[in-house]
Amino acid sequence: MRLIITLIVGVAFLGVLISSATYIPAVQDRLFSRAIDRALNADTERWFRNDGLAVIFCGTSSPIATPKRAQSCTAIIAGDNLYLFDAGTGGWEVLQSMGVPAGRLQAVFLTHFHSDHIGDLSEANLMSWIGGRQAPLSVYGPTGVDRVINGLNEAFALDNEYRTEHHGKAIAPPRTAGMSPIVFEGAAPQTVFERDGLKVTAFPVDHGPVKPSMGYRIDYEGRSVVISGDTSYSTDLIVAAEGADLLIHEAQANHMVKAMQETAAEAGNTTIAKILEDIQNYHTSPVEAAQAANDAGVDWLVLTHLTPPPDNPVAQRIFMRGVSKVRPRHVKLAEDGMVIILPKDGDVEFAKP
Ligand SMILES: [Zn+2]
Numbered sequence: 001m002r003l004i005i006t007l008i009v010g011v012a013f014l015g016v017l018i019s020s021a022t023y024i025p026a027v028q029d030r031l032f033s034r035a036i037d038r039a040l041n042a043d044t045e046r047w048f049r050n051d052g053l054a055v056i057f058c059g060t061s062s063p064i065a066t067p068k069r070a071q072s073c074t075a076i077i078a079g080d081n082l083y084l085f086d087a088g089t090g091g092w093e094v095l096q097s098m099g100v101p102a103g104r105l106q107a108v109f110l111t112h113f114h115s116d117h118i119g120d121l122s123e124a125n126l127m128s129w130i131g132g133r134q135a136p137l138s139v140y141g142p143t144g145v146d147r148v149i150n151g152l153n154e155a156f157a158l159d160n161e162y163r164t165e166h167h168g169k170a171i172a173p174p175r176t177a178g179m180s181p182i183v184f185e186g187a188a189p190q191t192v193f194e195r196d197g198l199k200v201t202a203f204p205v206d207h208g209p210v211k212p213s214m215g216y217r218i219d220y221e222g223r224s225v226v227i228s229g230d231t232s233y234s235t236d237l238i239v240a241a242e243g244a245d246l247l248i249h250e251a252q253a254n255h256m257v258k259a260m261q262e263t264a265a266e267a268g269n270t271t272i273a274k275i276l277e278d279i280q281n282y283h284t285s286p287v288e289a290a291q292a293a294n295d296a297g298v299d300w301l302v303l304t305h306l307t308p309p310p311d312n313p314v315a316q317r318i319f320m321r322g323v324s325k326v327r328p329r330h331v332k333l334a335e336d337g338m339v340i341i342l343p344k345d346g347d348v349e350f351a352k353p
C-alpha cells in the first residue's frame with residue numbers, strides 16, 4: 001500500500017515538474033522548434049505509395065453545423081495525383097492538417113452548386129497554387145459550373161494580385177493562378193476525365209429542384225469508388241455503382257430530422273421547421289442507402305454528408321436504426337480524416353482518423 005502511495009505521489013510530482021518547465025522560455029523554444037521541424041519535414045510522399053486508390057474523407061457533414069465535421073468533401077489519391085470531389089466549407093483545412101501536399105491537386109469535380117459543396121473551393125485553389133500547381137485549377141461540373149468559377153475568380157482576383165506582389169512571381173505565378181471551369185451537360189452518364197490511368201464518369205442523380213446534380217464513378221487500376229453526391233434514392237446511381245468496391249453515399253436520417261422539425265415547430269421557430277420539412281424528400285435515408293448498396297452489389301458502403309451529424313455513439317445508433325436488417329456488414333459511417341486504401345491487389349483497408 002505504501003509503495004502505491006509513494007508511486008502516485010512520485011508521478012504527480014513529476015507531472016507538476018514537467019508542466020512547470022513549460023513556463024521556462026528556453027524549454028518553450030525547444031518544444032516549438034521541434035514542432036516546426038516535425039511539420040516541415042513530414043513525409044508527405046507517404047500519401048502516394050499505394051498502387052491503387054486512396055480515399056480521404058475531408059468533410060462528412062451537411063449544412064447542419066458541427067465542430068467535429070467539415071462540409072461535403074472527398075479526396076481521392078491515384079498515382080501521384082490528388083483529386084477533390086466537392087469542396088465544402090472546412091474540407092480543405094482537414095486535408096491540410098493531415099499533411100496532404102496541396103500542390104498535387106490536379107482537379108476538382110463538383111456534384112452540384114449548393115453552398116455546402118463549394119464553400120472551400122477558393123482555399124483549395126489558393127493553397128494548391130502556392131503549393132506549386134502547374135496550371136490553373138481545373139474544376140469539372142455540370143452546366144452552371146462556369147458561373148460559379150467565373151464569379152469566384154473575380155472575387156479572389158485582388159487576393160491573387162496581392163500574393164504575387166508580396167511573394168514574387170516565382171512563388172505566386174500569375175500564369176497558374178485561378179480556376180478553369182470545365183462544363184459538361186449532366187443529362188446522361190458520361191466520361192468527363194481520363195488521364196494517367198484514372199477514369200471519372202459523371203452520372204445524373206435526383207436532388208430536385210437542384211438540377212443538374214451529379215454523382216461520380218472513379219476507376220483506377222481495377223479499383224472503383226462511387227460518390228453519390230446529394231440525391232434521393234436513385235436507380236441511375238445503382239446502375240452506375242454496379243460492382244464497385246466502395247460506394248460513398250449521402251445519408252439523411254429522416255426519423256431524426258422529423259423529430260427536429262416537430263421540436264422546432266413546438267418552439268415556434270417556423271423558419272427552421274419549414275426548412276427541416278423541405279429537405280426530407282431530396283436525400284437518401286441510411287436504410288435506403290443500404291438498399292442501394294445491396295442493389296448495386298458493391299463491396300463496401302460508407303455513409304457521408306450525414307444529416308443530422310451523429311457525433312456521439314447514441315446519436316450514431318439512432319442514425320443507423322434499421323440498417324443492419326438490410327445490410328448487416330460492410331457498412332460504416334464516415335468521419336472527418338478517415339482514410340480508406342484500395343490497393344491494386346488485396347483487401348480494402350480502413351485507417352482511423
Ligand atoms: Zn445539395
Ligand SMILES: [Zn+2]
Binds near residue numbers: 116117305
Ligand atoms: Zn449537400
